[in-house]
Amino acid sequence: MTVEERTTLVEMRNISVAFGGVHAVKNVSIDLYAGEVVGLVGGNGAGKSTLMRVLSGAHPADTGEILITGDPVTIRSPRDAKAYNIETIYQTLALADNIDAPGNLFLGRERTGRTGGLDDSSMEAETRKIMGRLNPNFTRFKLPVKSLSGGQRQAVAIARAVYFNARILIMDEPTAALGPAETAQVRNLVRQLKEDGIGIFLISHDIHDVFDLSDRISVMYHGEIVDTVKKDDVTADDVLGMIILGKKPDEVTEKDRAAIELRG
Amino acid sequence: MSNEADTAPVSGQAQTEPPARTSVRALFAQTEIDLRLFGMLLALAAILLVFHIWSGGKLVRPVNMITMGVQASGIAIIATGMVLVIVSRNIDLSVGSLVGLIAMSYALLMTDWFPRVFGIPPDAPFQWVLALAIGIGIGAFFGAIQGFIIAYIGVPSFIVTLGGLFSIRGLVWFQSQGAGVTGIDPTFQLIGGGALGSAGETITWGLGLLGCIAVVALLYNSRRQRRRYGFPTRPMWAEVVLVAAGCVASLGVAWFANQSFWPKGLADQYAADHGITPPPGGLQIATGIPFPILLLLGVTLVMTWLATRRRFGRYVYAYGGNPDAAELAGINTRFTILKTYVVMGILCALAAAIATARLNGATLDIGTGYELYVIAAAVIGGTSFAGGIGTIPGAVVGAFVMQAIQYGLAFNNVNSAGQNVVLGLVLIVAVGFDTLNRRHGS
Ligand SMILES: Nc1ncnc2c1ncn2[C@@H]1O[C@H](COP(=O)(O)OP(=O)(O)O)[C@@H](O)[C@H]1O
Ligand SMILES: [Mg+2]
Numbered sequence: 001m002t003v004e005e006r007t008t009l010v011e012m013r014n015i016s017v018a019f020g021g022v023h024a025v026k027n028v029s030i031d032l033y034a035g036e037v038v039g040l041v042g043g044n045g046a047g048k049s050t051l052m053r054v055l056s057g058a059h060p061a062d063t064g065e066i067l068i069t070g071d072p073v074t075i076r077s078p079r080d081a082k083a084y085n086i087e088t089i090y091q092t093l094a095l096a097d098n099i100d101a102p103g104n105l106f107l108g109r110e111r112t113g114r115t116g117g118l119d120d121s122s123m124e125a126e127t128r129k130i131m132g133r134l135n136p137n138f139t140r141f142k143l144p145v146k147s148l149s150g151g152q153r154q155a156v157a158i159a160r161a162v163y164f165n166a167r168i169l170i171m172d173e174p175t176a177a178l179g180p181a182e183t184a185q186v187r188n189l190v191r192q193l194k195e196d197g198i199g200i201f202l203i204s205h206d207i208h209d210v211f212d213l214s215d216r217i218s219v220m221y222h223g224e225i226v227d228t229v230k231k232d233d234v235t236a237d238d239v240l241g242m243i244i245l246g247k248k249p250d251e252v253t254e255k256d257r258a259a260i261e262l263r264g
Numbered sequence: 265m266s267n268e269a270d271t272a273p274v275s276g277q278a279q280t281e282p283p284a285r286t287s288v289r290a291l292f293a294q295t296e297i298d299l300r301l302f303g304m305l306l307a308l309a310a311i312l313l314v315f316h317i318w319s320g321g322k323l324v325r326p327v328n329m330i331t332m333g334v335q336a337s338g339i340a341i342i343a344t345g346m347v348l349v350i351v352s353r354n355i356d357l358s359v360g361s362l363v364g365l366i367a368m369s370y371a372l373l374m375t376d377w378f379p380r381v382f383g384i385p386p387d388a389p390f391q392w393v394l395a396l397a398i399g400i401g402i403g404a405f406f407g408a409i410q411g412f413i414i415a416y417i418g419v420p421s422f423i424v425t426l427g428g429l430f431s432i433r434g435l436v437w438f439q440s441q442g443a444g445v446t447g448i449d450p451t452f453q454l455i456g457g458g459a460l461g462s463a464g465e466t467i468t469w470g471l472g473l474l475g476c477i478a479v480v481a482l483l484y485n486s487r488r489q490r491r492r493y494g495f496p497t498r499p500m501w502a503e504v505v506l507v508a509a510g511c512v513a514s515l516g517v518a519w520f521a522n523q524s525f526w527p528k529g530l531a532d533q534y535a536a537d538h539g540i541t542p543p544p545g546g547l548q549i550a551t552g553i554p555f556p557i558l559l560l561l562g563v564t565l566v567m568t569w570l571a572t573r574r575r576f577g578r579y580v581y582a583y584g585g586n587p588d589a590a591e592l593a594g595i596n597t598r599f600t601i602l603k604t605y606v607v608m609g610i611l612c613a614l615a616a617a618i619a620t621a622r623l624n625g626a627t628l629d630i631g632t633g634y635e636l637y638v639i640a641a642a643v644i645g646g647t648s649f650a651g652g653i654g655t656i657p658g659a660v661v662g663a664f665v666m667q668a669i670q671y672g673l674a675f676n677n678v679n680s681a682g683q684n685v686v687l688g689l690v691l692i693v694a695v696g697f698d699t700l701n702r703r704h705g706s
Contacts, residue, residue, distance in 0.1 A: 058592055079594035094592045098652035100580075100586035106595035107582055110575055117573045126492040144585075 007034040008070060009168050009199040010055065015064035017050050024050040025061075026223040032051045032168065032199040033120035037190060039214030039231075039241055040203045046220040048203045049091055052170045055201075056088040057081035068168075079108075091173045091203075093157040097146035101138075102127040104145055105160045130159045134189065135182075150177035158186065163194070169193060187213060206241075211236055221246030294502045300646055304661045308668055311625045312551075315672030323675050330554055332671045333664075334457040337556040338363070338615035341664035342634065343641040345611040346565040347659045348577070348604045349643055351584040353651040354414060354421035356608050358428030359638055362406055362473060364436045366616035371626035373398060373444035388605055392452035399613040406432065407609025411602035431634065435629055446625030456553030456621030457527045463572035468552030472518025476674030479510030522550040556618045559659070563614065567607075567657045576603060585652035640687070645696040665690070 010032040015023040025047045032038050039122055040048050053059040055066065057078040069083050075081050081088070095104050102123040111126075113118040124141055131138040135155040145153055154177045161169060171190070175183045190200060190213050204210050210217060211231060219226040219242040226242045238249045243255050292299050316323040342359050349356045373395045378384040384391055410428050414421045454461035464473065483503055490497045498506075526534070526549040534549065535542040571577035579600045583590040590597050615634070620626050647654030647663025669690060675681045 017584050056592070077594065088592075090592065092588070094589040095587070096582040096585035096589045096652070099582055102577065103582070104589075107578075107589070108595045110578060112575070116575070118575065118578060121489040121493050121495070124495065128493075128495075158649055 008032075009034050009068065011066070011067040011070075012051070013065050014191055015051060015061045015066075016226060017047075017059065017061055023223050025054070027064075028223075028225050030225065030228065032201060034167075034199050035194055035197045036216070037200045037202055037214045038193055038228075039210035039217040040220065041207065041210055041239065042203055042220030043243055047223040048220055049172055051220070052088070052201060052203065055081065055086060055168075056090075056170060057086075058088075058090075064119060074255045075231070082109075082164070085165060085167035086170065087161035087164060087168070088110055088170040089157050089172060089174050091176070093153055095145050095153060095157060098144050101131070101145055101148075101156045101159075102142055102143050105130075105163060105263055107160075109164065126163070127159070130163050131155065133209055134159050134162070134185070138192060151179060153180055154182070158189070162189070166193075166198055167198045169198055170203075171200060173205060174202075175204065175206065175209060183209075189217045190264060207236055210241070219243055267442075281325040287605070291307065295496065296502075297506075297653065298657075301655065301658055302659065304645070304658065304665065305347055306664050308661060309670050310530075311665065311672065315638065315668070315676060318676050321681070324673060326520055326522075328671075328675070330457075330521065330524050330551070330557075332667055333557045333560075334554050334618075335361055335671065336663050336667035338618045339564045339637045339641055339667070340660045341615045341618075342608070342611050342638045343645070343659040343663050344656045345604070345608040346638045346642040346647070347647050347654040347656055348567075348571065348580050349421075349608060350639075350647045350649060351652060351654045352580045352601055352604055353584055354601065354604070355425060355639070356410075356421065356605065357635045358406075358410060358432055358630040359612050360607065360634035360636075361429050361436070362431035362609060362612040362636055363616040363619060364404060364626075364629070365432050365439070366402050366613050367408070367620045367623075367626040367630045368436045368445065368628075369402055370395050370399055370438045370452070370617060370620040371448055371530040372439060374448040375445055386449075389451070392399060392449050392455070395449070395452060396617055400610050403609030403613035403616075404606050405609065407605040407607070407612075408602065411540050411605030414605065415598040415601035419618045433632075436544070440626075442626070442628065444625060444627045446623075448620065449626055452617070452622045453624055455555055455559070456623075457556045457618075457619045459530050459549075459551050461556075461621070462521075462551040462554040463558060464552045465522050465550035466552075468518050468521050468550070471558075473516040475514030475518075476511040479514070480507055483507060483510075518553070524551045525549055526551060537663065556621075559614060563582060564660050570607075573654050576600065580604060581652055583651075609674065637663075639668060642693050644691060646698060648698070662694075 004257050008031055011029075012031070013029050015025055015030075016023070017030045028047070028051055030038070030040075030051070042048050042053070050059065054061045054064075055075065057075045057080050061077065066075055068086075073080075073084060075084070076085075078088075095147065096107065099107070102120065105127050106123045110125050113119045121238075126142060131141075138152055138155060140148060140152070145156055148156070154174065158171075158174060161171075175186050178186065187209070190202065193200060194213075202210065202213060214231050216228055217229055217234070217239055218228040219239060221243070224246075227248045229239075234249065241249060241252055241256070243246070245252060247256065289299070291300070312324055318651060322328075344362075346359070348354060374386075374391060378388070378391055378394075379386050384394075385500050406428070410421075410424050413419050413424050462468075485496055485507055487503065525531070526547075531547040531673075533543060534540075535547045540547065562669050571580070579590060579595045582593070582595065583597050583600060587597065610680060616631065619630055623630065640655060641663035642659040643649070643662070644665055645655070645658035645660070647659060660698070669686055670683050672678075678686075
């Protein structure tokens with residue numbers, strides 16, 4: 001396990017992304033080891049989703065490079081990313097609302113019979129299996145996912161990422177739509193996947209989620225990484241301070257501290 | 265982990281099924297019949313009934329219904345493709361012009377180009393196959409060009425196909441230098457239906473029987489699949505109802521079609537040619553199902569299969585439901601869109617064959633206005649411009665609803681202006697009904 005943990009799964013070096021004049025991601029470097037959870041935090045619009053969309057192949061980087069297990073790779077499309085076993089749970093879930101759960105789970109990777117026809121029964125069976133693990137109360141396998149609750153839709157999106165043997169998993173706000181019980185389920189899932197040696201980038205608004213699950217935490221502020229810290233070296237307040245002020249704990253002045261106090 | 269997973273489907277079974285309710289909706293849920301399609305078939309029956317009564321009981325006769333069906337077949341064939349185009353958030357306004365171009369091509373091929381350019385004699389057998397193949401090629405070609413500009417260059421489909429509507433219609437004039445063309449291959453003419461262009465009594469019965477067998481086979485296969493994976497299956501009574509309904513429908517249509525007979529002149533001619541002494545009142549030869557309706561039937565089956573059983577169809581619907589999701593799933597969305605237009609081109613070639621065959625040639629304005637009827641048929645059939653929603657059988661029934669209204673009104677001596685007023689209102693009412701229904705449902 002210790003040897004495995006030292007395998008660098010992902011290295012993103014000097015990544016920049018701009019939307020017109022908006023520099024969403026500025027010269028960011030971040031890495032991820034096998035069996036590790038890296039929490040990615042930051043205020044709204046800090047650039048977390050954009051950075052991860054680069055790794056998912058959803059959006060090209062303007063500059064920078066990506067290495068997977070040490071080898072430079074080009075990821076131009078979601079298909080490329082999936083070929084490297086990078087799976088993503090998007091913040092928007094990216095579900096086709098008019099299609100049922102099995103259809104969404106296997107979207108783009110359908111199972112087919114000998115003549116190339118969709119094998120819906122086998123896809124439904126597989127979906128029932130994995131949903132039985134992730135969300136045992138899930139029964140609406142034949143309905144368009146539009147008619148599902150937020151939690152169930154999230155479960156479908158999670159199932160899709162987990163089903164295809166991810167090696168690198170990106171979870172962008174995976175618990176945003178979930179109640180306490182379902183959130184606990186997702187936490188257990190993250191721990192289990194980590195045990196299996198999967199590397200996980202976890203974006204979350206919930207600082208407790210992040211503290212609970214992450215090994216390291218990267219804080220983004222206005223498109224830049226403020227710092228990447230080992231969870232055990234910092235407190236939740238330190239991280240909160242970095243998120244709000246965009247400064248490392250030892251750079252924070254008395255004045256900054258007073259400002260935070262004032263804000264509550 | 266795998267043990268746990270293997271038992272999972274069982275846990276998703278019977279006990280989680282909704283409790284049996286006796287409401288109509290629940291009954292339909294159990295048979296898994298498309299409620300909307302069923303409602304539309306009822307509406308179609310009601311429309312025919314109203315016009316039937318209005319006409320003093322003269323409208324709903326085999327001969328009339330067959331004529332109506334043949335008239336609807338071209339629009340219905342193209343409408344099956346329009347469903348895919350609209351589902352994937354596009355539109356195709358060029359279908360009428362493309363039908364015109366291909367129809368003129370068929371006519372010119374068989375009257376002029378084959379004998380003059382290719383050296384094929386005018387009475388050569390199988391020239392209809394060659395003509396059809398070339399027509400399909402032309403359709404696919406123009407579909408591919410428009411699809412490419414829409415999908416890969418990113419020009420809105422409304423603009424591209426509006427341009428297509430103008431310029432392709434213009435090409436028709438250049439093809440024939442502004443003249444109409446008549447006198448095509450007699451075998452090709454059979455594609456248009458009529459007494460000779462029909463399957464005849466025996467084959468029609470055979471097809472009815474085949475339909476019955478197909479229903480049983482499909483249901484049995486689906487039930488076996490679901491059994492195999494331990495999914496909940498339909499209750500037995502529902503299966504029996506479905507088999508009965510399917511068989512009554514397919515054998516009923518066969519019987520009905522066989523109640524239509526050759527016109528007296530043709531039958532007498534046949535009797536004379538074959539040395540038969542006709543009984544008093546003349547020889548009664550059943551026409552059975554006309555070929556254009558058979559073609560429509562085949563197209564409906566193939567298109568439904570494409571839409572529901574193939575990756576292509578799945579991607580079309582996924583793109584329509586959420587283009588970003590389709591993109592992020594790694595689907596080649598551009599190629600998918602391009603293919604919908606190629607399919608449209610091919611369907612236009614089939615519809616053009618029916619039109620050319622019925623006219624025994626081509627005029628300059630053949631197919632004009634098709635785009636409006638086709639779009640209306642798809643929309644009346646439940647296709648939504650919001651994307652992602654629509655069914656092939658729905659569009660076919662939509663085309664029949666429109667034709668029934670037109671034919672029924674014409675039968676009762678309402679002129680085409682009056683027909684248009686009613687058609688327009690029906691279109692609005694149908695979509696309004698859908699809108700309310702969806703708002704209610706969600
Ligand atoms: N597709 C886009 N087009 C234009 N601007 C975008 C786009 N996506 C993100 N942005 C901008 O980039 C910045 C970072 O956004 P995002 O990565 O979503 O932040 P986060 O996920 O940290 O909340 C924001 O200012 C946002 O408005
Ligand atoms: Mg985000």
